[in-house]
Amino acid sequence: MILVLFDLDGTLVHTGGAGSRSMDRVFQERFGIRDASRHVQPDGKTDLQILRELYLRLVGNEDVERILPELGERYLYHLPEEVKRSVEMGTYRLLPGVRETLVWLRSLEDVVLGLATGNLEEGARIKLEPADLWKYFQGGGFGSDSEDRVQLLWAAVRKLSPEKEPDEVWIVGDTPRDIWAARRAGYRVAAVASGRYSMDTLSRFQPDLLLPTLESFQEIFSQRTVTA
Numbered sequence: 001m002i003l004v005l006f007d008l009d010g011t012l013v014h015t016g017g018a019g020s021r022s023m024d025r026v027f028q029e030r031f032g033i034r035d036a037s038r039h040v041q042p043d044g045k046t047d048l049q050i051l052r053e054l055y056l057r058l059v060g061n062e063d064v065e066r067i068l069p070e071l072g073e074r075y076l077y078h079l080p081e082e083v084k085r086s087v088e089m090g091t092y093r094l095l096p097g098v099r100e101t102l103v104w105l106r107s108l109e110d111v112v113l114g115l116a117t118g119n120l121e122e123g124a125r126i127k128l129e130p131a132d133l134w135k136y137f138q139g140g141g142f143g144s145d146s147e148d149r150v151q152l153l154w155a156a157v158r159k160l161s162p163e164k165e166p167d168e169v170w171i172v173g174d175t176p177r178d179i180w181a182a183r184r185a186g187y188r189v190a191a192v193a194s195g196r197y198s199m200d201t202l203s204r205f206q207p208d209l210l211l212p213t214l215e216s217f218q219e220i221f222s223q224r225t226v227t228a
């Protein structure tokens with residue numbers, strides 16, 4: 001039995017900047033600050049971690065704990081419209097090999113499929129809706145479980161398959177942070193260069209598997225793990 005946990009942005013889909021635009025709208029409406037998201041490098045960070053960094057950098061350090069839930073709520077309020085905008089502009093993309101990989105994994109009896117993403121759970125649903133991917137997952141760890149990526153991996157395993165040995169858990173992600181967090185959490189990791197990071201860059205963080213896209217996932221992953 002293995003548990004496979006997928007990151008979302010840059011691993012399953014590109015949402016064409018819908019998340020960043022939603023955060024921009026939060027800071028514009030609440031504080032009159034334009035283009036806020038330019039001030040943070042979001043890759044591999046959780047939603048609340050990004051909102052916290054933006055607030056501390058652009059607004060101040062008082063009341064961050066009090067205001068953070070409100071910022072998260074407003075982000076989720078704007079997100080559906082921004083995802084829709086990306087779909088209409090053609091910048092929302094299902095990444096190569098994703099659906100085939102998920103269909104294949106779901107067909108295996110000894111695999112449990114989940115998400116491990118920094119998105120708030122509701123945000124993950126909204127982002128996966130246009131590609132109809134939510135149905136493949138039995139749950140997961142989200143940015144709403146913890147701002148800390150290692151903690152949300154642990155949360156995913158606790159919820160989906162608490163009896164798993166660490167080497168039966170695989171993380172699939174597109175950033176050095178996914179690799180780092182998987183290592184810290186004690187799990188295996190497959191890095192895929194479908195996001196902003198190249199094969200070369202990702203290889204420096206020494207993932208267990210390294211793929212250009214998920215198109216080669218079935219072939220490579222089955223050699224390593226699945227005997228079926």
Ligand SMILES: [Mg+2]
Binds near residue numbers: 044195
């Ligand atoms: Mg990602």
